[in-house]
Amino acid sequence: xxxxxxxxxxxxxxxxxxxxxxxxxxxxxxxxxxxxxxxxxxxxxxxxxxxxxxxxxxxxxxxxxxxxxxxxxxxxxxxxxxxxxxxxxxxxxxxxxxxxxxxxxxxxxxxxxxxxxxxxxxxxxxxxxxxxxxxxxxxxxxxxxxxxxxxxxxxxxxxxxxxxxxxxxxxxxxxxxxxxxxxxxxxxxxxxxxxxxxxxxxxxxxxxxxxxxxxxxxxxxxxxxxxxxxxxxxxxxxxxxxxxxxxxxxx
Amino acid sequence: xxxxxxxxxxxxxxxxxxxxxxxxxxxxxxxxxxxxxxxxxxxxxxxxxxxxxxxxxxxxxxxxxxxxxxxxxxxxxxxxxxxxxxxxxxxxxxxxxxxxxxxxxxxxxxxxxxxxxxxxxxxxxxxxxxxxxxxxxx
Numbered sequence: 001x002x003x004x005x006x007x008x009x010x011x012x013x014x015x016x017x018x019x020x021x022x023x024x025x026x027x028x029x030x031x032x033x034x035x036x037x038x039x040x041x042x043x044x045x046x047x048x049x050x051x052x053x054x055x056x057x058x059x060x061x062x063x064x065x066x067x068x069x070x071x072x073x074x075x076x077x078x079x080x081x082x083x084x085x086x087x088x089x090x091x092x093x094x095x096x097x098x099x100x101x102x103x104x105x106x107x108x109x110x111x112x113x114x115x116x117x118x119x120x121x122x123x124x125x126x127x128x129x130x131x132x133x134x135x136x137x138x139x140x141x142x143x144x145x146x147x148x149x150x151x152x153x154x155x156x157x158x159x160x161x162x163x164x165x166x167x168x169x170x171x172x173x174x175x176x177x178x179x180x181x182x183x184x185x186x187x188x189x190x191x192x193x194x195x196x197x198x199x200x201x202x203x204x205x206x207x208x209x210x211x212x213x214x215x216x217x218x219x220x221x222x223x224x225x226x227x228x229x230x231x232x233x234x235x236x237x238x239x240x241x242x243x244x245x246x247x248x249x250x251x
Numbered sequence: 252x253x254x255x256x257x258x259x260x261x262x263x264x265x266x267x268x269x270x271x272x273x274x275x276x277x278x279x280x281x282x283x284x285x286x287x288x289x290x291x292x293x294x295x296x297x298x299x300x301x302x303x304x305x306x307x308x309x310x311x312x313x314x315x316x317x318x319x320x321x322x323x324x325x326x327x328x329x330x331x332x333x334x335x336x337x338x339x340x341x342x343x344x345x346x347x348x349x350x351x352x353x354x355x356x357x358x359x360x361x362x363x364x365x366x367x368x369x370x371x372x373x374x375x376x377x378x379x380x381x382x383x384x385x386x387x388x389x
Binding site: 068070084085098099100103104107109119120121122125129130131 | 297298299300302303304305306307308309315319
């Protein structure tokens with residue numbers, strides 16, 4: 001039985017980044033056009049999966065009846081869909097009163113034949129149950145808050161091996177979005193740092209560089225940081241998330 | 252007829268074995284819930300509502316107490332629970348729906364499926380756990 005998207009098992013045990021997840025991240029980056037942290041990208045993945053689950057359910061349940069949620073009551077002849085059982089559907093064949101009120105309070109028991117087997121399910125329960133929340137009530141923001149950091153390491157591992165992406169520390173971006181930082185730009189940066197006599201962040205160096213100004217400022221900064229990080233003339237004396245550049249020859 | 256059990260062979264508790272060997276599963280269940288004895292329990296089956304699917308099974312009242320009061324909790328099966336006892340507890344928790352050694356391993360998070368299969372094969376003499384040969388797996 002597949003785990004529900006709002007269960008811990010789904011995100012902790014089952015989750016593996018899929019091609020659809022990466023496609024959604026490409027689209028997201030093309031939308032925002034600037035670097036994102038891995039946890040922000042993970043949140044995008046969680047929201048995409050929730051949206052996909054809701055859309056799939058809308059398709060699956062179209063015409064197949066009401067979604068089975070144990071807090072609801074049902075009538076004989078009513079068609080039901082069981083998302084927690086992989087979306088199988090059946091018709092209510094009988095309703096009887098529950099016989100364990102001491103444990104559960106008042107409730108009904110409905111009989112439904114699923115895949116040729118007659119089974120019984122609780123209805124009208126008044127106590128908290130995992131299925132009491134219909135999948136339609138899923139809160140994408142709450143789920144992303146809860147699970148983004150859990151899936152972040154697996155997403156980072158997958159994207160780290162994807163040639164489309166580039167990162168410096170926890171700033172991730174599509175390579176295709178980075179502005180060109182050529183040898184001329186780097187030579188000029190070397191001169192700027194020499195004249196400054198102190199370490200500078202990319203933001204200040206960029207003031208005197210003609211790097212594609214149509215790109216977002218954060219994207220230009222990451223582009224320059226990445227370019228300087230691979231040029232032996234430059235040394236980062238700041239943090240990897242907030243580099244401060246100086247010349248390697250300046251001790 | 253004997254089949255060769257593998258790590259994918261489902262096992263369950265043979266309740267008739269308990270009766271025919273003069274063993275009392277109720278006493279085992281009573282121990283789990285900490286009841287003095289099971290003599291006051293009625294034989295009338297009661298509903299048990301599965302915590303995940305809300306499927307209803309009608310089972311022995313003492314069994315229902317185990318499921319509602321003790322099963323699915325971290326201390327129901329612990330690393331110090333004897334392995335054969337842990338296997339029986341897992342099947343009790345699964346309302347005796349057959350489980351393979353692979354599924355047992357996933358539930359117990361101990362040893363490995365091959366070792367659990369060896370233990371399952373010997374668990375008949377202690378707990379009447381046998382291959383569910385006629386049970387079709389979905």
